[in-house]
Amino acid sequence: MAFKLFWFLIVFVSSQGNCEKIIQDLTWSFGNDTIYWPGQRPFNFTKQQTVAESKYMYSVNEFCAAEHGGTHFDAPYHFYQNGLKVSEIDGFRLFGKGALVNLTDESEKLGRNVRLTVAHLQDWESKNGPFENGTILLVAFGRSKLWTNRSQYLDLEGESLNFPGISNEAAQWIVDKGTFYGVGLDTPSIDPGNTTDYFVHTLFAKNSLYNLENVKLLDYLPDKGFEIIAAPMKIEDGTGAPTRIFAILNN
Ligand SMILES: *[C@@H]1O[C@H](CO)[C@@H](O)[C@H](O)[C@H]1NC(C)=O
Ligand SMILES: *[C@@H]1O[C@H](CO)[C@@H](O)[C@H](O)[C@H]1NC(C)=O
Ligand SMILES: *[C@@H]1O[C@H](CO)[C@@H](O)[C@H](O)[C@H]1NC(C)=O
Ligand SMILES: *[C@@H]1O[C@H](CO)[C@@H](O)[C@H](O)[C@H]1NC(C)=O
Ligand SMILES: *[C@@H]1O[C@H](CO)[C@@H](O)[C@H](O)[C@H]1NC(C)=O
Ligand SMILES: *[C@@H]1O[C@H](CO)[C@@H](O)[C@H](O)[C@H]1NC(C)=O
Ligand SMILES: [Zn+2]
16 A cells, blocks of 8 residues: 555656646737838748659748837847847846736726836735746737737827837836846837837846837736746847747646
8 A cells, every 4th residue: 555655656746747838829920911110121921832843842931021020029239239139138038937917907998098107016016026036027908909900009190109018117117126037018119109219118228128029918827927938030130030939837
């Protein structure tokens, strides 16, 4: 009996060690409908013909696109000439502890006018404890469900864009905290759409934080207790790049 219990414990412990992970893909696929900033070259996917030889076949395509469109990464160099370029970011900063501030309900009331404030960040901490060192912060404004309609997602008004973003005060709080690798949003830009000075981009860039923009936040994520991998294409001299982003949750 004792022998059987021993084996039971071994199996139990090892299955715990192997516990299954759930991978959530936070990336929009790139294609003809991918949203790019007005005036930037969109994703241009060219189908090449498929070649069929007697012993094999192959297909190849080509694409061409601006750095900053779809789900993508902003390197500090995008807004600060001494900042790191996308290929220079240390790998360890691309793998972090996930934290989500979910402003979807407020966004339903305030729409394009909602801003992440210091109070939102403090509320998060009073519920979840302090943000841990090495956090990649996600902010959900409930905008991912507009992705399939470019004019709604950008909320275009003539030439001007209107969508939620991070307030200047919250950006300063995030920098002062010193525990964040980067910040990701379900909008085209970390600054609110109607910014005139790109305060948040500039502040983050000067403090070595990167941005993740157009993150696909369609499915539920907890406030914390998950990990994030954000892997931008390693473009030499890149100011940014298309990025594959995963949230990794324990089952
Ligand atoms: C994307 O656009 C190109 C050029 O207009 C076209 O050839 C291609 O079929 C389109 N791809 C899809 C998946 O619609
Ligand atoms: C897309 O690329 C193809 C091949 O280089 C080019 O002929 C076409 O004009 C491009 N389309 C756009 C919209 O840039
Ligand atoms: C941008 O929109 C917000 C919210 O509507 C408003 O408070 C702010 O004054 C606007 N900023 C600019 C520069 O127009
Ligand atoms: C996108 O949204 C706009 C504004 O709400 C609307 O006029 C348009 O019909 C929508 N387009 C599609 C393809 O649903
Ligand atoms: C976070 O960790 C880094 C690397 O270990 C360290 O340099 C930094 O001082 C830490 N920051 C805080 C706020 O603990
Ligand atoms: C944010 O909260 C809303 C409900 O308030 C929920 O439906 C949605 O899934 C949440 N978003 C994420 C990314 O967890
Ligand atoms: Zn960008």
